[in-house]
Amino acid sequence: MLQDEPGHGGTVAGRIAVLGALAIALGVACKTTTSGGNGCASTGADYVITVDNGVAYSNPNLTVTVGKRVCWENIGSTSHSVTSDPVVDSTVDDTSWHLDGQLNPELVVLYAKFTKLGADYHYHCRYHQGSGMIGTIQVR
């Protein structure tokens, strides 16, 4: 399990940190690369979006209900990110949407604040946005 991996001491719960004064539920956790990636499974996420050595999220257009937890996991060896797009229209978008998670192969990114019914949460990869690596979470 995670706590046995050299160089990543501590418990899973200890590594899933709530960051920021606004209590945005962004967490990162180590995962065991030798087991094929159980990192997101260890977070209890409702949905898992994977990335690999390509330039696409596995499910770039995901629809969830309010309050679900989405976890991004890197199953390849190329670094990516999960980075929120700027909010364009505050009447339809969630102005609390701020996420910039580094998605290295040994990390997962968990976000659990999809709280605005009807909103679209747009995001991209900082490194591969120009290649079309974008995604949207729709809350319906």
Ligand SMILES: [Cu+2]
């Ligand atoms: Cu990328």
